Amino acid sequence: MKCLSLSPLLSPPSLSFSSSIKTPFLVALTSTPSKTPTPKRSSKSAKTLFPTTTTSLPPKKVLVPIGYGTEEMEAVILVDVLRRAGANVVVASVEPQLEIEASSGTRLVADTSISTCSDEIFDLIALPGGMPGSARLRDSEILRKITSKHAEEKRLYGAICAAPAITLQPWGLLRRKQMTCHPAFMDKLPTFRAVKSNLQVSGELTTSRGPGTAFEFALALVDQLFGESVAKEVGELLLMRTAEDNHKKEEFNEVEWSVDHSPHVLVPVANGSEEIEVVTVVDILRRAKVDVVVASVEKSLQILASRGIKLIADKSIDNAAESIYDLIILPGGIAGAERLHKSKVLKKMLKEQGSAGRIYGAICSSPTVLHRQGLLKGKRATAHPSVASKLTNEVVEGARVVIDGKLITSRGLATAIEFALAIVSKLFSHARARSVAEGLVFEYPKS
Structure with a gap:
């Protein structure tokens, strides 16, 4: 178990997670994710707006559920960054309809309904926060079963903002884990395991605090799925802050x-x-x-x-x-x-x-x-x-x-x-x- 600060993701030293997969999966900025990896990679991809990639490995499959009141920045940053890294991200609605209104009024349309994901196997399940979005995720019995089985099988899962406290805690998926969440919900977490950090990695679980830490959260998940070299390269493409240009x-x-x-x-x-x-x-x-x-x-x-x-x-x-x-x-x-x-x-x-x-x-x-x-x-x-x-x-x-x-x-x-x-x-x-x-x-x- 370990806690990451912001600096490793934003400066030259690499991230400290481990992964057996080190092949970059960067995909073109202006295209939707492809199910078939491209055969060649430009040597200058990390420095341009049009990175391409090479890999013979199947893409990692990620579930990002959304509901009424989901925090839109967290959901979109998760999906964007993970797709940029090469993951096959499925955005699933826990509502009766695919279209949802997010917490600040942005209207998003999911790829599918959560009911279609019951028999799918994912490499990662990542829950965005927001209220009442986190409660809507919590109340989805289908999502609870999918995520609980996923966690039992020791697969990666994560949550940000209100979701660790409002969604994962009632599901019993924070047991024997250290975790963090938005400051407004820290009192709902077990005091002796709650950590006041932007990012907390505890075994298969990764948690984070809010929209302002969503890039850090997403890159940590990229690191665990694909390796530190991919996370670093995606971070550069995202124009993450460095010590030199901090808030300039x-x-x-x-x-x-x-x-x-x-x-x-x-x-x-x-x-x-x-x-x-x-x-x-x-x-x-x-x-x-x-x-x-x-x-x-x-x-x-x-x-x-x-x-x-x-x-x-x-x-x-x-x-x-x-x-x-x-x-x-x-x-x-x-x-x-x-x-x-x-x-x-x-x-x-x-x-x-x-x-x-x-x-x-x-x-x-x-x-x-x-x-x-x-x-x-x-x-x-x-x-x-x-x-x-x-x-x-x-x-x-x-x-x-x-x-x-x-x-x-x-x-x-x-x-x-x-x-x-x-x-x-x-x-x-x-x-x-x-x-x-x-x-x-x-x-x-x-x-």
């Missing part, structure tokens, strides 16, 4: 963003949008009491994100265009960014946003959308390393978040939390951002 934010031409009403924010999405970035921005802004509208630029409200997760937008971009927004934020994903760029309605909205002096921003590959529309002219910005060169001389090297006047940009994936909290800080105050970060269990600067 740069601001130029500082102006106030405050408004005299509840901020109205638009997050346009498309097929191929990066689900971590979409969900993280929406979740955190809604936690801060921002009015967020997710609008699809596709013909359907349902979009297929870059890692195969199905998201349902609140409205179409045509309907969204009837309103004025204090802030428009573009999520990344190469394919998604290109589809956002091709939306005539969104292009017009962005042009008007800039002309009116309102706030706009982008993360990952989407700063290129702003650049192509002339909205970065004379501005400093950042973007995913693979596309930053397309922004010519406007890039601020080393920064994870860059604010220039009423423009905000960020690098992507693991910088999305910092990006969203920077928006909260500008719209409200640093104190509000710290309060939201505390609920996420995310370390945020005191000043």
